[in-house]
Amino acid sequence: MRFEIVTPEKRIAAFEAAFVTAPGSEGDFGVLPGHAPFLSLLRPGAIVVTDADGKERIFCVSAGFVDVNPASVTVLAEDATTKENIKLDAAQARYDASVKAVTDLERRKEGGAKLALALKERDRAWAQLFVAKM
Amino acid sequence: MPSLKDLRKRISSVKSTRQITKTMKMVAAAKMRRARESCEKARPYADSMNEVLQQLAAKANTESAPLLLRGRTPVKTVRLLVFGSDRGLCGGMNTHLAKKAMRRIAKLQKEGKTVQIVTLGRKARDELRTKYGHLIVETYNDITRYINYETAENVAADTVQAFLDGHCDQVVILFNTFVSVLKQEPTEFQLVPFKQDEAKATTSAAVEYEPDEEAILAKLLPLNIGVQIFRALLESNASEQGARMSAMENATRNAGEMIDSLTLSYNRQRQAMITKELIEIISGAESV
Secondary structure (H helix, E strand, O other), X not given: OEEXXXXXXXXXXXXXXXXXXXXXXXXXXXXXXXXXXXXXXXXXXXXXXXXXXXXXXXXXXXXXXEEEEOOEEEEEEXXXXXXXXXXXXXXXHHHHHHHHHHHHHHHOOOOHHHHHHHHHHHHHHHHHHHXXXX | OOOHHHHHXXXXXXXXXXXXXXXXXXXXXXXXXXXXXXXXXXXXXHHXXXXXXXXXXXXXXXXXXXXXXXXXXXXXXXXXXXXXXXXXXXXXXXXXXXXXXXXXHHHHHHOOOEXXXXXXXXXXXXXXXXXXXXXEEEEEOOOOOOOOHHHHHHHHHHHHHHHHOOOOXXXXXXXXXXXXXXXXXXXXXXXXXXXXXXXXXXXXXOOXXXXXXXXXXXHHHHHHHHHHHHHHHHHHHHHHHHHHHHHHHXXXXXXXXXXXXXXXXXXXXXXXXXXXXXHHHHHHHHHO
């Protein structure tokens, strides 16, 4: 089946896949070719795809959703990167900074748009760190 | 009659102007190609997102649907997001858009609605400031230089917050769509509440949703606002580069014509002087 992962900015990857696992908002799930039509939200985490040659490819995603059809799996992620592009120490630093930003905002009782963005950034950083440690 | 020296000076200054406009045109052409590429790249995401949302919105219960879909009635305050460029020298692109915005504002005010303006890009602000400066609630400047999704996300977060806090009941975006190098179409698009497309609302296969439809809608609607703002930014940027390219092309051509006519009068005057000197010499020789 055709696997595709796109972000608002560009298409990250598109290739033939044999098996896909993704972190759904209600729990991780796996998709084999011929799956029933299905749409799920994503939580931050790793998408692991086994391609046609049996090689595993790992992508890091934050918010978004997956659209599953019998012949295709399309991941629409707000932000996605391949595992090779993530460095462990940079991810750790980014995560620490994002946690600090959120606690700072919470301590100052600031809500609204700023907090929403900070929370988003924390999710992203967490996903990167998670993937980097895999 | 300007002297020969003056003419020479003018010719060389127009020549250097032509050199500059020519370079600017080439830079704009290169940037436009890149801008159009990013427009193309952004399309698959925006299209899939729209498709899924249309399907979900058609199924959603009108009463318990998220506020971003349902909207608030009556609509009292309308927020306009106007996308312009940060730099000038790009023809009438910003002016055309501002005119459309002004017409829209006048119409809304006639209907007794309150208007809020948010400008993106320096020129959008400059165009609207003189007449509707008091309505501008927020401006984002210097955003067109490096367009990334993060910028769109920031604007979207502010917009969603303003809507949820009840500062506005409807959000409309105004931007230039790239049609061709010569043509940029000022476009209007309702961002909030989400506009359902009746034609596309045909629900296809029985799709299973996880979690349920409404939870997904509640999550995706804010995301969609970011995506639409991002798309508008990209389109607006491509339009800007296209408009600048054709404006600079015109400027280069005009400079060329000017150089031709200046050179002509320069040569004519030079010839006239030579003739005059000859006559002086000949008549001097004759009198001897």
